[in-house]
Amino acid sequence: MNFDDLFGHIGQHTVDGLSKGAIYALIALGYTLVYGVLRLINFAHSEVFMVGTFAVLGLWTAFGVENNPPIGQAILFLVLGLIVAAVASGGTALALERIAYRPLRRKNAPPLIFLITAIGLSLVLVEIFGLVLPKLLGEAVPSMFGRARIILGMPTIIEQKTLFTVLGTSITNIQLIVFVAAVAMMALLDWFINRTRYGRGVRAVAQNPETAALMGVNQERVIMLIFVLGGIMAGAAALLWSMRFGFTQSSIGFVLGLKAFTAAVLGGIGNLRGALLGGLFLGIVEVYGATLFASNWEDVIAFVVLVVVLMFRPTGILGESLGRARA
């Protein structure tokens, strides 16, 4: 129990935790959107994120991006990366919806069947990227698939630098970008859901699918929309991830997805602001916990926090708001 370290550098740990949690939060948005409308845990969402990181990797590899490119180039590749990742992730999410979830919805399948299908899809995607593609294409594009099971590095697109130091707490440019980007994406999504016509449709379907249908909301379109939106958020997360950590792997999604889902539940699943809050909270808890004990207890801490929160507040910190709380 290392209290000295924790309280001695509490500011630094908080900043680290926030930047860690920002990534969770962005992925959590995807879970929360789908869950809010369909009451379905899209277990394969973590793989939607994984596909996004591979898209960024592919783009940067194709253009032969070097470490620390000039700032203009860096911005160009970040923007291109965002587009590519959003398209790849959004497309994957949509494909999952069309191929797997829609037939099940037609049959009015119980939630467990959705969840099991999602787990299966997740396995399939991981194996496609970790096994099938490397076998098929590993020779042709080794830098993209050759070691997809172990680890694939990406160039450093922005060098991490300390921006300023306050009271011994230093904040780096990357941390700031990740945090601001996550909050901005969340705000954008929040605006979209709460202020636009499409968003109204989403809320209507979330709250009462039957009535929404009677009011002329096209439910299929809304469902496609939320999958795409969740996918775009995952794509954005994938870009931030690539920028901050610079690597990917076929099985990268599992742990992250689990954490992101935990974050969504902590904040109150179905609640966009809750996802952000839950992600940041989880990030901070993990960094504090890893400092206090050792980093190999991180996951245990995360799950124990989840169980404790659910015991005392089954609807999460902020409660569920996108959809009505169906018992």
Place this chain on the structure above:
Amino acid sequence: MSDENTTPAAPKIPAQPGPRKALLEIDNVLLRFGGVVALNGISFDIQEGEILGLIGPNGAGKTTCFNVMTGVYKPTSGAVRFRGERVTGRKPHQISRLGISRTFQNIRLFPEMSALENVMVGTDSRHKTSVPGALFRLYRVRPKPEELPEVTASGGILRTWQQLRRSMAKTFGLSRHILEERAAEDKAMELLRFVGIADRANDEARNLPYGYQRRLEIARALGTEPKLLCLDEPAAGFNPAEKEDLLGLIRRIRDRGVTVLLIEHDMRLVMGVTDRIVVLEFGSKIADGRPEEVSRDPRVIAAYLGEPADAA
């Protein structure tokens, strides 16, 4: 399945005009969902042995009232007392064991279980066997003579075997699990006969015709041996002949000593069978009295009887 003649005769208790005793008291119950007031300080009581009608236009709070009584909702304030004991705050299964049972407006049977099994779930609530009992069957009960295994074979090994089983049961007793299973089956069968659908006992509930399903719900509710049975629009979707049958059934239920609370739209049915009627409108009680009094109450006429009584 047991024989017809082994059916215990249902106890017949005539409607008691004597000293009135409140079986269930609803005391100033207020229920709010967010900003909506669903029940606005309702008070009434149900006397033991009567058939009470609870009526009111759609959305008046009748089913909500049921849900408060059976523990599905917890009232914001006020209390429900059953035989002097507080019901509010108890879980649904505890309330069921106190002696309140119900049917649902939209039939909620266990569709994949047979009719018999559906009723057995109800009768199970009076039984004690749990996992250890079902697994190990260690808890032994001395059986009554009629519960002993029968010796039917006329001779041979089979007869010796049956005799052995009988004497074993005599010496060591039978496991409570087995006795309870048998009792549950007998009781369920009796109830199916009572509501008149014994011919389809082994069909899955989902395969039964609509009228049978309604009756099966009543049988299942009776399986829990209630003191008070709440029927939520049991005649919905019935034709006049079926309604007539149902009337008879409700009376016979009362004759078994079960107090009946009836939510119904069909005025003729309600007027014909109830001893007393409570009328709700927009979550408030507007009338409470004998059917003929209520039907003359101008507020009731305005609120309810003035409207065409649809069966929705």
Place this chain on the structure above:
Amino acid sequence: MIDKIRDLDRSRVNALHSVADRWRALPKWQRGLGFVAFVVFLYYLPLLGIPGLTWLRTDSISGGSNWAGVLFTCAVYVLVAIGLNVVIGLAGLLDLGYIGFFAIGAYAVALFGSVNSPVVKWFQAEFDLPATWAVTWAVCAFIALVLALISGVILGWPTLRLRGDYLAIVTLGFGEIIRIVARNAEGVTRGPQGIAAIPGPEGPPSPDNQVFGLIDVKPWYWLAITVVLIMVFAVRRLEHSRVGRSWLAIREDEDAAAVMGVYPFKFKLWAFAIGAALGGFAGFLFASRYAFIDPTQFNVNLSILFVAMVVVGGSGNMVGVSVGAVLLAYLPERFREIADYRWLAFGLAMVLVMILRPQGLIPSRRRARELKDRAAEAEEAPAHV
């Protein structure tokens, strides 16, 4: 393509059902005889030498594993599937952390039964016991069962009040916690090094053991299949009792069941605890046969494999889940060429089964109808839904 699969599947199921119907139509004594013959066949399996069937053996290929060894694995997985079926198939709770109970059972026998374990060493030091002292195997079996049961209750108590899909994630977390703790708590579990010398019925592994020896696995298989048969019998007793009816009622309509006097929480907790105990016992058998365990053997993939066994086979039906377990354990062993693709295949199987036949390959008739009903409801609903 999909239609073709559907047709094929339909005729397969019809054939299965007609077999099942014929079976049910047989007189009781014939069914009894058939059952006995089947059991005899199960016990005979490791010796399988019927001409024409030997290709089934996993050691009939180069690099194949010991046939009895694979059968043992199958038997343990069948036990797991039967336990998980109580949780998923009967009570309708999705448990994604079943491996946690399996690990608890395995670690129970390892920690108390092996002279290698820190726990036994602590006992030896504390009570001046000889260096060969350890808890006897049979007592370990009991400890495993009880520990798993208790952990099931401890996990279920706070979480069973949660919604079903939350439960899935919380249990997934639980499975991970057990594994991580086993790995990190080096003082208790020897951490990643694992524990060796786990005892069997004849004590710690040694070349002197006559029956449950190191090389011949057949007795282990016979032990496992015996346990499986006993557990099948026990679970059947539960299924056909007040308990089984309550589980079914809860699965079909929890609120209605509660109003009929069934206390859903209590019976869910029982289902969870029974499932946990069976999983723990399977873990116990697993550990004592392999005599060595380390935390890497209890990773979350295995949890998902367990769920796949149940849902692919047909949840709610003991025959179905057993077939699922055997298929998923056996196929990669016999067809080594696909071993690399096994997770891809499991994933695809899960998706395809869920989309085409959510009730599983050999469904319980009940479950199948339930799902059909829901589909019909969906069709009756307004067109835009």
Place this chain on the structure above:
Amino acid sequence: MRRSYSRALGTAALAAVLVAAAGCQDTGSSGDDAASGDCGGKIAIFGAFSGDNAGLVLPSLNGAKLAIKKHNDANADCQIEMVEFDTQGDPAQATPVANQVAGDASFLGVIGGHFSGESDATMPVYEAAGLVMVAPSATRTDLTQKGNKSFFRVVGNDGTQAGAVATYLKSQNAARVFLIDDASAYGAGITAELTKNLGATVAASDKIQERQSQFEATISKIKAANADFVFYGGYTREAAPLVRQMRAAGVQAKFIGPDGLYDPAFPAGASGGAEGSIITCPCLPADKAGGTFTADYQAAYGQAPGSYGAEGFDAAQIFVDAFKDGKKSRAEILEYVKAYDKQGVSKYIKFAENGDVDPSRVVIWSYEIKGTAFEPLQELKLS
């Protein structure tokens, strides 16, 4: 009625057939002595030939195949057969394999295990069957401390390598070493040995978990400890992002890792972050390996022998030599291996009493990462 009788008869007949068949012999496992000849024999090799960890093990398999092939090509009348058993590195899959090999009398020796866990799990089985195990890459120290009579390894154990790392650190005048491990059997084992060797120079330590991607807490601990060296015991997957994030966060300490990181994926995965890191490995640089091994391997598989390729070759060569020497039973081969004393391609091979390769003969080299290449630095003296 007739139908039901015929069905009953059928059931009874089936039962009878089954019972009769039960009397039949257990045919599946009967091994044929195909590879007999005058001097040939049959051996087994097991390890993770598929699955996530295959990359670490396949070079060893290839090395062993190369040794066998060389022998078979040269001696047409004396063929050696080597059967591959894929365990995916899982002890639970390795044990049925061990039962299979042990129960099949035609197997005279075993190459394996490649991981410590599967070796630990299967050692008693092979010992009971009197089969020699020669492990190319199972390095956990305690494997040879269990009194097992038939386990040998042609690789230095974790203790030896940790000793070499400690010597290296001392030679660099390391004052504050930060130790990290991944809590795996391998990583935690080697780091624990190193902790013993380093004593007071260990500034602080942390443990991470596998598949971890974000290392904020660990990095801030490194900074707080003001370390001049960081040692990481573990594999590429976690090491690459760790070293990269360390560098990005401005940690200048020298990064040192054991042979688990002797893997081209490590510098590639760290995209430059691993530049200048020191990797130790009980493997010889290509040009120092004995004989023509490296060239042969390159010719046969089109790539350089990765981790443990030479060890796999040596392990197989021991059996080749045994068969050449006319050893034809498990017991004879066990005796032969015990007394083995010969130069191999990875090192001089002679086993100590407990089965470890003679510690004085273990060779450990340090490599520095330059770009994506491992540049040999120097041979490390053992403690």
